[in-house]
Amino acid sequence: MQKLFDEVNSLDKRCYEEFSLSEDILMEHAANGMCEYIQDNFEDKKSVLIVCGSGNNGADGIALARLLYSKYNVSLYLASKPKSDMAKLQYKRAKALGVKETNEVFEADIIVDSLFGTGLNKELKDDAIKLIDTLNEFESFKISCDIPSGVNNTGHVSTTAFYADLTLTMGALKTFLYTDNAKDYLGKVKVINLGVQRDVYEVNTTKFLLQKKDIRLPHRKQKNSHKGTYGHLNVFAGCKKGAGIIAAKAAFGFGTGLVSVVCHESLDLPYHIMQTHFLTKNCTAIAIGMGLGKYETAEVREILRNDIPKIIDADLFYDEIVIESFEKDVVLTPHPKEFVSLLKICNIADITIDELQADRFFYVEKFCKKYPKVVLLLKGANVIIAQDEYIYVNRYGSAVLSKGGSGDVLAGLVASLLAQNYTPLDAAISASLAHTLAAANYKKNNYSLIPSDLVEEVRKL
Numbered sequence: 170m171q172k173l174f175d176e177v178n179s180l181d182k183r184c185y186e187e188f189s190l191s192e193d194i195l196m197e198h199a200a201n202g203m204c205e206y207i208q209d210n211f212e213d214k215k216s217v218l219i220v221c222g223s224g225n226n227g228a229d230g231i232a233l234a235r236l237l238y239s240k241y242n243v244s245l246y247l248a249s250k251p252k253s254d255m256a257k258l259q260y261k262r263a264k265a266l267g268v269k270e271t272n273e274v275f276e277a278d279i280i281v282d283s284l285f286g287t288g289l290n291k292e293l294k295d296d297a298i299k300l301i302d303t304l305n306e307f308e309s310f311k312i313s314c315d316i317p318s319g320v321n322n323t324g325h326v327s328t329t330a331f332y333a334d335l336t337l338t339m340g341a342l343k344t345f346l347y348t349d350n351a352k353d354y355l356g357k358v359k360v361i362n363l364g365v366q367r368d369v370y371e372v373n374t375t376k377f378l379l380q381k382k383d384i385r386l387p388h389r390k391q392k393n394s395h396k397g398t399y400g401h402l403n404v405f406a407g408c409k410k411g412a413g414i415i416a417a418k419a420a421f422g423f424g425t426g427l428v429s430v431v432c433h434e435s436l437d438l439p440y441h442i443m444q445t446h447f448l449t450k451n452c453t454a455i456a457i458g459m460g461l462g463k464y465e466t467a468e469v470r471e472i473l474r475n476d477i478p479k480i481i482d483a484d485l486f487y488d489e490i491v492i493e494s495f496e497k498d499v500v501l502t503p504h505p506k507e508f509v510s511l512l513k514i515c516n517i518a519d520i521t522i523d524e525l526q527a528d529r530f531f532y533v534e535k536f537c538k539k540y541p542k543v544v545l546l547l548k549g550a551n552v553i554i555a556q557d558e559y560i561y562v563n564r565y566g567s568a569v570l571s572k573g574g575s576g577d578v579l580a581g582l583v584a585s586l587l588a589q590n591y592t593p594l595d596a597a598i599s600a601s602l603a604h605t606l607a608a609a610n611y612k613k614n615n616y617s618l619i620p621s622d623l624v625e626e627v628r629k630l
């Protein structure tokens with residue numbers, strides 16, 4: 170996993186104060202990192218249009234123009250006059266070399282967006298919106314310096330933002346790059362070192378971006394084993410029984426030794442999934458909430474209060490009875506609408522889905538502060554998994570998964586790992602990665618996935 174930081178100003182400051190580096194040195198490395206990327210990936214003489222704002226993000230761009238000058242066909246477009254001290258200095262240096270300026274943007278081979286970085290502190294004005302929209306129309310390869318312009322340092326997207334193919338971000342990864350709202354603008358993300366190696370620049374953090382290699386699949390190492398070795402999951406099926414059955418099938422395919430669906434009515438289940446009317450004695454994990462609908466409160470309350478690890482989903486996020494489970498081993502897997510309900514039930518916030526989406530990390534942190542034992546998995550384009558002060562982001566989510574049934578598969582995967590003795594946090598992390606990586610491996614078009622396809626892909630991981 171890679172470290173995430175809410176802000177990097179304090180890390181820059183540490184470079185000045187502890188390592189005696191100057192702002193100029195950091196900026197030279199920022200520009201040089203971008204220059205190296207272009208040199209490694211584009212032939213000489215390609216046209217490069219660098220679009221600069223008045224602050225230090227613009228200054229990075231002007232410095233890049235100087236570094237590329239003579240090898241590439243560089244044009245500098247100044248959207249506003251250099252204002253910060255560094256921007257003025259970089260401009261003076263570039264001018265001394267004779268770097269070409271242009272009054273009009275055009276479809277160059279490469280466009281570098283150095284309009285706004287972490288300093289964007291108000292909504293974009295009409296001229297900036299028009300400029301960004303024009304740049305977005307071009308077929309050029311688009312690089313954002315530090316952050317796509319229009320995305321601010323909470324991940325909020327202004328009226329518009331630059332659609333980058335690549336974001337070259339300075340020093341370290343920022344948390345706000347991984348909000349759902351920013352996802353479509355980033356392109357690929359690469360970190361540029363600022364005068365010291367990244368591990369020196371970075372300090373301790375409690376926030377992390379998950380990588381593919383962080384997945385821990387339930388491969389079986391023990392030769393002397395039987396089905397009971399791999400747990401017995403009980404999935405509660407409510408009035409919409411399909412949800413529980415999808416979860417049960419996913420759990421079985423992900424390695425749980427025995428899977429039973431708990432239901433008072435008779436069900437038509439595949440032969441490898443069992444049915445029970447009550448909780449089984451050897452149950453090692455419980456999945457409850459998906460498709461639950463109306464239910465017998467006393468029975469559910471008793472289940473939520475027992476010590477068996479559980480995953481809770483869907484309908485239970487609309488009933489305050491869910492709080493009964495919060496001191497136990499539990500994973501909650503709400504989507505944004507369900508999380509909004511949960512926040513209200515828990516007296517944490519009364520907000521709309523849009524307000525949540527604009528500040529996902531903030532509300533996740535608020536929830537986890539109040540209930541530090543709970544593992545929360547907030548679904549979204551970027552999944553957030555959190556417990557206490559620790560936050561993990563899974564960025565591999567894709568539109569392939571935007572379907573009914575995908576959530577039930579995820580619940581089944583988490584439940585499967587819980588039944589196989591993973592801790593709630595490890596189960597949530599590995600199940601979420603499995604869910605998204607399986608979807609990424611799905612070869613057909615991106616609108617056609619059905620839950621059984623997803624389970625099939627999970628089985629091939």
Ligand SMILES: NC(=O)C1=CN([C@@H]2O[C@H](COP(=O)(O)OP(=O)(O)OC[C@H]3O[C@@H](n4cnc5c(N)ncnc54)[C@H](O)[C@@H]3O)[C@@H](O)[C@H]2O)[C@@H](O)CC1
Binds near residue numbers: 252291315
């Ligand atoms: N040590 C440092 O300070 C380093 C800074 N670096 C770069 O510096 C950037 C931050 O620079 P700044 O803090 O100067 O900020 P920016 O360059 O992001 O932008 C700030 C400027 O834009 C104006 N502005 C903000 N919102 C606006 C809006 N909606 N419409 C019009 N104008 C608006 C501000 O008044 C200010 O003049 C980083 O993103 C990074 O690219 C890098 O060079 C690395 C080192």
Ligand SMILES: [K+]
Binds near residue numbers: 283286313314315
């Ligand atoms: K930018």
